[in-house]
Amino acid sequence: MPPNPTFNKSTPALLVASTHASQISNRTILITGPNPLGIGYATASAFASQSPRLIILAGRSASKLSETISTLRSTYPESKTEYRALHLDLGSLESVRRAGAEVLGWDDVEGIDIVVNNAGVMRHGEKAPGPDGVVPVSKDGIEEMFAVNYLGHWLLTSLIMPKILAAAAAAKNTSTGGASGAGAVRIINVSSSGTYVSPFRASDIAWEKPSNSLPENERPNFAMLKASGMSIAEDSSYVPTAAYGASKTCNILFSVALNERLFAKYGVLSLALNPGEVRTELARYTDESWLKRMVKKREEMGLMHWKTTGEGASTTLVAAVDPGLGVPAEDGSGVLLSDCQVWRAPSWAVDRGVAEKLWGISEGLVGQKFEW
Numbered sequence: 625m626p627p628n629p630t631f632n633k634s635t636p637a638l639l640v641a642s643t644h645a646s647q648i649s650n651r652t653i654l655i656t657g658p659n660p661l662g663i664g665y666a667t668a669s670a671f672a673s674q675s676p677r678l679i680i681l682a683g684r685s686a687s688k689l690s691e692t693i694s695t696l697r698s699t700y701p702e703s704k705t706e707y708r709a710l711h712l713d714l715g716s717l718e719s720v721r722r723a724g725a726e727v728l729g730w731d732d733v734e735g736i737d738i739v740v741n742n743a744g745v746m747r748h749g750e751k752a753p754g755p756d757g758v759v760p761v762s763k764d765g766i767e768e769m770f771a772v773n774y775l776g777h778w779l780l781t782s783l784i785m786p787k788i789l790a791a792a793a794a795a796k797n798t799s800t801g802g803a804s805g806a807g808a809v810r811i812i813n814v815s816s817s818g819t820y821v822s823p824f825r826a827s828d829i830a831w832e833k834p835s836n837s838l839p840e841n842e843r844p845n846f847a848m849l850k851a852s853g854m855s856i857a858e859d860s861s862y863v864p865t866a867a868y869g870a871s872k873t874c875n876i877l878f879s880v881a882l883n884e885r886l887f888a889k890y891g892v893l894s895l896a897l898n899p900g901e902v903r904t905e906l907a908r909y910t911d912e913s914w915l916k917r918m919v920k921k922r923e924e925m926g927l928m929h930w931k932t933t934g935e936g937a938s939t940t941l942v943a944a945v946d947p948g949l950g951v952p953a954e955d956g957s958g959v960l961l962s963d964c965q966v967w968r969a970p971s972w973a974v975d976r977g978v979a980e981k982l983w984g985i986s987e988g989l990v991g992q993k994f995e996w
Contacts, residue, residue, distance in 0.1 A: 625948030631964035637670035637937035647803045647945035648674035652736050656682045657743025658692045663899055664742045665692055666937035672696050675703050682710040714743055714776030715762040724783025735791030738944050739811045741777035745769055747864040759831050759862045767831055769867050774874035778986050782994040792890045806891035807950055811882055812943045813875040815896040821845050821869030823972035826981050831862040876973040879959050881983045887951045895943040898962040902936035939964050
């Protein structure tokens with residue numbers, strides 16, 4: 625079944641949460657990147673409004689995590705929801721491993737019902753920042769946006785899978801009310817309309833080769849980039865906007881691969897979503913002159929619609945709790961949502977063969993295989 629047809633780009637996350645209160649109450653939810661000024665906080669707030677048992681907030685900054693928890697407690701003073709901070713630097717595989725081990729060590733947290741992989745970094749622009757044009761990399765030497773937006777989430781989710789599968793087993797054995805059955809336990813990956821800018825660059829994840837030397841199905845969508853006002857030669861190697869888009873494509877492919885592994889066997893569902901355009905700190909690393917040109921161009925084309933953080937979080941809530949959503953079709957349709965409704969992803973983002981290739985590359989990068 626499709627999501628509530630009355631929900632749209634202007635629907636606030638709090639309304640989605642109240643509509644599906646029984647799918648949230650008394651559940652355990654993990655959210656990455658709960659920045660007080662961003663979509664992550666609005667997501668946490670919407671969940672908190674319906675009294676889940678526990679919300680785990682994962683991020684790099686201890687002070688921001690503390691601020692977020694204090695604000696949630698003061699906003700919902702009568703709620704019995706417990707909040708727990710989890711230190712997590714998605715740009716460090718070592719940090720991700722520590723966070724995963726910490727979660728697995730929480731004996732009082734038997735299962736995790738909903739994982740929202742929300743955190744991210746964005747470096748839009750035509751070329752690498754700085755005069756030398758060096759590709760920004762993570763602490764492990766991996767292209768930064770791929771590392772933070774996708775790989776760190778992939779590793780964290782894989783490491784805490786025992787808790788996710790425990791929740792799925794409990795949901796499978798529950799037959800009365802609330803969230804139960806196949807699809808009740810979910811892994812949600814926040815993607816972007818940027819997926820249309822670039823497929824996964826499987827043969828050159830370091831962005832070192834001229835783009836026009838890559839296989840056709842790995843090249844950036846130069847037509848779309850140029851239409852947005854960017855001046856880029858097609859033999860360019862690192863294009864930050866394309867790298868961002870590729871990382872967000874990986875988030876959708878992640879959901880495709882998870883569904884293959886988990887839905888039929890355990891009933892765990894994974895969906896991805898595009899939150900839309902929201903003014904948050906995510907744009908702090910973006911080339912400001914390019915951003916102004918892009919926004920003006922999109923406004924002229926009638927394609928720009930700024931959302932509040934609450935409106936930006938609403939599609940996350942739909943993906944996470946709408947009981948009518950199920951496993952995507954064979955062609956991948958149904959895996960991606962936008963404006964609170966199912967949205968069509970580009971073919972390169974739902975290709976099962978590419979999803980498996982990405983999974984294998986991910987295992988190679990972290991030096992660990994995951995099978996369930």
